[in-house]
Amino acid sequence: MGVDIAQVKRLKDxxxxxxxxAKAALEEAGGDFDKALEAMRKKGMTKAEKRxxxxxxxxxxxxxxxxxxxxxxxxxxxxxxxxxxNEIFANLVKDVAMHVAATSPQYVSADEIxxxxxxxxxxxxxxxxxxxxxxxxxVDKIVEGQVQKYFAERCLLDQPFVKNPDQTVGQFxxxxxxxxxxxxxxxxxxxxxxxxxx
Numbered sequence: 001m002g003v004d005i006a007q008v009k010r011l012k013d014x015x016x017x018x019x020x021x022a023k024a025a026l027e028e029a030g031g032d033f034d035k036a037l038e039a040m041r042k043k044g045m046t047k048a049e050k051r052x053x054x055x056x057x058x059x060x061x062x063x064x065x066x067x068x069x070x071x072x073x074x075x076x077x078x079x080x081x082x083x084x085x086n087e088i089f090a091n092l093v094k095d096v097a098m099h100v101a102a103t104s105p106q107y108v109s110a111d112e113i114x115x116x117x118x119x120x121x122x123x124x125x126x127x128x129x130x131x132x133x134x135x136x137x138x139v140d141k142i143v144e145g146q147v148q149k150y151f152a153e154r155c156l157l158d159q160p161f162v163k164n165p166d167q168t169v170g171q172f173x174x175x176x177x178x179x180x181x182x183x184x185x186x187x188x189x190x191x192x193x194x195x196x197x198x
Contacts, residue, residue: 007033056185058084062093064101069194072097075187083182092176092184098162099169100189105156108186109170113151122147156186 003026011022011033022036029036059077074097076089083089107113125143134142152158157170164172169186177184 003027003031007031011036055079056183059185059187060084060090060093062090062097064094064097066098066101070101071192072100072189074100074189077185077187078180079182083180086180088176089180089184092173095161095163095172096156096169096186097189099159100156100191102162103156103159104191104193105159105189106154107151107156108188109157110151110155113155118147118151121150125150156189 003023008019008023008026011026012019025036025039026033029039056077056079058079058081059075061073061075063074064072074093076093076096078084078089122143125146126139129139129142129146157168157173159169161167161169161172167175173184173186
């Protein structure tokens with residue numbers, strides 16, 4: 001069965017796979033674009049995972065200013081200047097900066113959380129669980145879930161993306177890994193709100 005070349009190209013652009021793979025996926029899906037996209041997304045994401053091992057030293061420092069009241073600076077890295085100058089990459093940087101302005105995360109990822117911060121939060125939740133009379137054999141499990149949720153809300157990559165709450169910021173970035181064919185890393189951010197004192 002023949003497939004539409006425009007659909008093949010669109011599938012290739014969205015998933016970061018080659019034209020041959022995109023064409024094969026469309027043929028396997030009987031020309032159903034959404035079905036092919038779902039199948040290729042899995043392959044595209046797998047490619048993005050492999051890219052995560054490559055070093056990202058190029059990139060952009062982007063800014064976002066909301067009503068002259070909240071300012072954000074983010075650094076997002078990629079592997080080459082070619083991708084750094086790409087409009088898709090520039091829009092990713094803007095979107096992440098806007099997200100930081102809206103949600104005020106504390107950390108980029110869970111890897112940045114100091115052990116003492118985790119222990120402090122764990123101790124608070126343990127105390128509360130015991131005070132609430134939770135069964136002793138369930139306290140650790142309950143507390144672990146609460147600690148994970150607490151920090152997921154404060155880690156940029158684990159937060160639901162403001163423009164599409166069905167995916168996390170981390171998934172949004174991985175999607176761009178696949179689309180642009182490079183390892184992309186959110187390196188750091190700073191957020192300043194008018195009148196806020198640290």
